[in-house]
Amino acid sequence: MTASYRKSLAPLAPREGRPRWSVMIPTYNCARYLERTLESVLAQDPGPQSMQIEVVDDASTSDDPGEVVARVGRGRVQFRRQGRNVGHIANFHDCIEHAQGEIVHLLHGDDLVFPGFYEAMGRAFDTDPEIGAAFCRWSLMDENGQVLSSVDPEQPEAGRLPNALCKLASEQRIVTPSIAVRRSVWERLGTFDSRLKCCEDWEMWTRIAAHYPIWYEPRLLAAYRTHGNSNTGRNFRMAEELYYNRIAIDLIRPLLPADRAPGVVKSAEKAYAASALENARRFASQRDLSAMRAHLAAALRLSRTPKTLLSAGKILMRAMSGSA
Incomplete structure (x- = not known):
């Protein structure tokens, strides 16, 4: 019964030239923020052979993310639009399903990463092949991009997060832009639970921690934007x-x-x-x-x-x- 709420993910067939990274960017009525989101990724772009960058729009009604992708991405960023509004959980799953990389970064179209994010997360997966995910310290910013606060570090040095399962289960400590996950982890565990219209990410990160070690990077490398039209804000x-x-x-x-x-x-x-x-x-x-x-x-x-x-x-x- 539980599995029916968590869509399965088929493994990708082995092939040469598979990118290391998939940066999958779900959007819905947030095109005003998308330019800065894309710029934060493109500033760290190692090239198309190493990184897939794709925006997946959930049939936005009030703006045109495709125009932003064409203007800012200049052919480097792929764009797909859902034929109808499917809801954010289904759109997230679609992002992950279309991810071709070994490591998936689900980056909401109103959030961003700071310089060094992909280098630090990539080093984590290289250093510890057993980890299922890696996350970093993050900031909260407002609709104008002003930093409101930054979370305290979980630990002073980069490395595995001790007692990760119980620590992550006790309270939400991870926002989606701050974490990268091996695609193989989603292939094993399924994706987000559709029973949760909010805090689906909390359950997902905790589920991963129940099966894999989790890496933590104490540098401030991601930002989560709060505004009235975000899923949390609504x-x-x-x-x-x-x-x-x-x-x-x-x-x-x-x-x-x-x-x-x-x-x-x-x-x-x-x-x-x-x-x-x-x-x-x-x-x-x-x-x-x-x-x-x-x-x-x-x-x-x-x-x-x-x-x-x-x-x-x-x-x-x-x-x-x-x-x-």
Whole structure:
């Protein structure tokens, strides 16, 4: 039953001249950001024999990513457009399915990489042939490209991430532009789980960590863009992404060692309940009571500890009294 939600990926037939890299760029109504995304890849381009670069558009309705690809890519970047909108999970799968390289980098059309990304990730796979994926430290940027924050390093030196499965399962630590995956890993494990309209990446990276070592690069080499039209942004106000966090936690639980699962799951529930409560406070201060209630409900779906219940009650009482 589970496998039906995760599309399988046929192995590629061996052939000479297969590229090392496939940089697959899914887009949907984000052409205004695509130029910078492409430029960040092309600045590190080792050439078509070593790197496939392809944009796959999910039938955008408000812009023309094909024009950006033609103008910026100048024939170097391939472009395909879905005949209809298939949704981001199916579009991601299509990207991976059409990837010809040994290593696949799924780079959203509104995100980017910094100089040195492909060199550092490539060195990781060369150094440790057993790893299934490698990821780097990353920044969060706004719609104008201004850096809002950067995550703390997971460890000071490049190398395997110790205790990767439990660490990644306890909270989302990887954004999609920061990670590269062997295509053979997706061939073995299947691609993203279609039950998750949000946080499908969290479940995927954790599933990989359950079967393979994971490499970490502490240099800041990727950036994730937050804006209202991103998948996360569209699902933020009414806490849909936290609803799917709950589902993801339940999907991740069976991947964990039996003796560690209760503690890791509790840690994840606590982390996302705290996030939901913080969002509820923010929406309460803005007098957006519908959004506040949605995030309070999400917090209680994730955790019903006395602390969570008390905090939720205080937020609701203050909002109802008009003192938030």
